[in-house]
Amino acid sequence: MEKIAFLGLGNMGAPMAHRLLAAGHPLTVWNRTPAKADALVADGAVLAATPAAAVRDADVVITMLADPQAALDVADAMIPALRPGVHWIDTSTVGPETVREVAARLPEGVPLIDAPVMGSTDRAATGELLILAGGDTAPVAEILGRLGTVTACGGPGTGAALKLVLINAMIGGVALVSETLRLAKSMGLPESLARESLAQGPLSGAVSRAYAKDALYAVSLAAKDVALATSALPGLPILTAVHETLTSRPDLATKDLSAIREHG
Template sequence: MTTFLGQIAFLGQGRMGVPMARRLEQAGHKVTTWRRGSGVSAAEAVDGAELVITMLSDPAAVREVLTAALPGLRPGATVVEMSTIGPEAVRELRALLPAGVGLVDAPVLGSVGPAAEGTLTVLAGGDVSGCREVLSVFGSVRELGPLGAGAAMKIAVMSAIVPAQVLLAETFAYGEAHGVDRGALIDVLSGTPLGTLAERLRVPSDETRYSLAHATKDLELGAWEGASTAPSMIGAARARLQEARAAGLGERDLTAIAEHVAEHVGGGPAPRAVPLNLSTIPATNGFYSHAVRVGDMLYVSGQAAFDEHGNIVGEGSMTAQAEHVFQVISRILADQGATFDDVAFLRTYLTDMDKRVEYGQVRRKYITGTPPASTTVEVSKLFMPGLLLEVDLIVALRPGGR
């Protein structure tokens, strides 16, 4: 019987959330579950809870739900963030939450089966003294250090596991092109350190245990500035997954990457235009993609200063809006292994040309070398009232890599 007697609010009832919440109930905990569309607000769901657990799809979803939950969070409560969102997003959550509300990051290793069995590995960052017993219901708990350490460890681990499965998918395609029987190849690989992963790809899973879209998101979260200086295996794997997601395989299990690679590497046409929509920047309205990659060229849609809720960032300030825009562009470039040195063309729309000096001061912080071709024009208004600028660009990527 458990000794934690407080109320737990579990926000998120997706593939992982349902069995994890059920484990808590089976362990004797008092649990309130919440999901979008339930008719109950997030604030109502967390009202009175001592522990609030989030298991959601991406950083934007976590920020949205916890922002909505803020009015209901009690002083002294602890939020345990168990989604895969990366350390930067964890730091943003700490700034979002009141000082009197604790925060632990505790993403997990494992899929739906281990979630139901209680055999997940919990990667915890921050002070877990008040929730260690609850986390142990899900499996083994690894205490990794300060806040953000668990999120960073999860991205680091997935940056090895996911590309390895893409590599094996390409290995299978090579084998098939040269008359190598896939079953025999997997049998041989079973005697190597890659054996377990190879077995997962033997027959693509009909059940979605770890979706291809989530795997893509995890690698997108792993894009970091230091990785953009040279081509990387992670970047190549990320591009493969983005192609597969664009081809409609996002809700399939990650093992579907094997059939996608077999079709395209084996002679079928790969998508010429690959839409890119990163989970680390505010989502689009569904009528455009943030960027589209065609071969070794990247076309970036007009970026403007608004957050994930559609609110203007830095209203009235050209400097603040320009900083936000260039930060978003930086993330898009990093995802594709590029820097501002790779920008071939940049176009800026200003609603007030008299503020071009303020804009130029920010631009020079990011574009420090020989400037790209560019155009700056004044327009009467942009698509959202309050926006002062919008920037689109064309980027020449490194041939064949990131």
């Protein structure tokens, strides 16, 4: 079994790491807040004090980090300790530009697979994520298979690019559902009638996500993902408006995306 280093134990990273540990992989973990590793350590994982210490003996490195700056900071800390032949899988949502920047810093013989995921904490726990992979996944296919289903997107950076496309479609859909429900309420329509009618049309997936109860995809992370898209292509008026919606209520920043429907 490959030795795995897992860096980033937030709401998504922790359940993903638990699945790999349960499968029998020797697992070393690191997180900026060490206490978040307590449950994994109790189950047999080894806690490293630094990113470099975490990856030094690893065969495979997996990162799940919050944003581009966190990804770059961790990359700077761990790259000097990466051995030739180690495979790095980055499941963070950071956009193709950051993927290219990180890849350019890697030493010879250390391939990077950008493999951001679709799905929230519930699917992370059950191994049902949709993994959008850019690069050669063959050497790590078994490990990725423990986390979900892989969609091969092409060369490095293509997984990161497709993630921005899909996640922004979802976020924009939830924002649209939330706004149309407010419109329905203003005209005296029962929410249940509006919800059921919207769910029968092309927004059905966005309706179910707007009412999700077992997921945790923070509004602040959704805002970050929309910002990545609008930075990649300025002049997207709908997504720009969605970003304004997501950032207009700081009190909702740590709540799930469905909060924009509940509190909008």
